[in-house]
Amino acid sequence: MGNMATEIIAFLFTISGWILISSTLPTDYWKVSSVDGTVITTATFWSNLWKTCVTDSTGVSNCKDFPSMLALDAYIQVCRGLMISAVCLGFFGAILALVGMKCTKIGGSETTKARITCLCGLHFILSGICSMIACSLYAHRITSEFFDPLFVKQKFELGAALFIGWAGSVLSILGGFIFCFSMTEGFSIREYSYNGATSFISTRTKMGKMGRNPETPQKDLPDQSFSGRQFGRNAYV
Numbered sequence: 340m341g342n343m344a345t346e347i348i349a350f351l352f353t354i355s356g357w358i359l360i361s362s363t364l365p366t367d368y369w370k371v372s373s374v375d376g377t378v379i380t381t382a383t384f385w386s387n388l389w390k391t392c393v394t395d396s397t398g399v400s401n402c403k404d405f406p407s408m409l410a411l412d413a414y415i416q417v418c419r420g421l422m423i424s425a426v427c428l429g430f431f432g433a434i435l436a437l438v439g440m441k442c443t444k445i446g447g448s449e450t451t452k453a454r455i456t457c458l459c460g461l462h463f464i465l466s467g468i469c470s471m472i473a474c475s476l477y478a479h480r481i482t483s484e485f486f487d488p489l490f491v492k493q494k495f496e497l498g499a500a501l502f503i504g505w506a507g508s509v510l511s512i513l514g515g516f517i518f519c520f521s522m523t524e525g526f527s528i529r530e531y532s533y534n535g536a537t538s539f540i541s542t543r544t545k546m547g548k549m550g551r552n553p554e555t556p557q558k559d560l561p562d563q564s565f566s567g568r569q570f571g572r573n574a575y576v
C-alpha cells in the first residue's frame with residue numbers, strides 16, 4: 340500500500356511538471372525589455388521562441404513571427420528542439436505511468452509493471468533535463484547580453500516562462516526519481532520475501548534432521564523371515 344501511495348505522489352509530481360513544461364511553449368514572456376536606467380518607458384518589447392512583440396504605452400501590442408527558421412539564432416533553434424522533446428517525452432512517460440502503476444489493472448505481471456514504471460521514470464527525468472537545459476540556455480543568453488558593456492542593443496530580462504519551465508523541470512525530475520525508487524523498493528521486498536521463505540524451508544529441514552540423533556547408532560532389525568525359516572529347519576531336525 341505504501342508503494343502504491345509513493346507511485347501516486349510521483350505521478351502527481353510528474354504530471355504537474357509536464358503541464359508546466361507544456362505551458363511554457365505558448366507563453367509570450369520568455370524575455371522582457373529592461374527598464375534599467377530608463378526614465379520614461381514608451382514601449383515594452385517581449386518575445387518567446389516563436390515571435391517578437393512590442394506593446395506601446397496605450398496597451399496595444401504588435402507581434403511579428405520569426406520570418407525564417409533557418410535564419411534564427413542557434414540558441415533559439417536548440418531551445419525549440421529541447422522543449423518539444425521535453426513535451427513528447429513527458430507525454431509518453433504519462434502513458435507508461437498509467438500502464439505500469441500498481442493501481443491500474445493493465446500491464447501484465449508485477450515484474451513487467453515494475454520495468455514499465457522504471458522506463459516511465461527515465462522518460463520524465465529526460466523530459467525535465469531537456470526543459471532545464473533549454474530554459475538555462477535561454478537565460479544564459481539574456482544575462483550575458485545584459486551584463487556585456489559592449490552590447491548596445493535593447494537589453495532584456497528574464498521572463499515568467501523561464502521560471503515556469505524551471506519549476507516544471509524540477510517536478511518532472513523529482514517525480515521520475517521517485518518512480519525509479521519505488522520500483523527498486525518493490526524488487527527488494529519481493530527478494531526478501533523469497534529468501535525468507537527459502538530460509539524457513541531450510542530451517543524446517545534442519546529441525547527434521549536434528550530430531551533424530553545422528554550419534555546414536557541404529558540397530559538393524561533382525562530378518563524375521565530368515566529367523567522363521569531357521570526355526571522350522573531346527574524343528575524338523
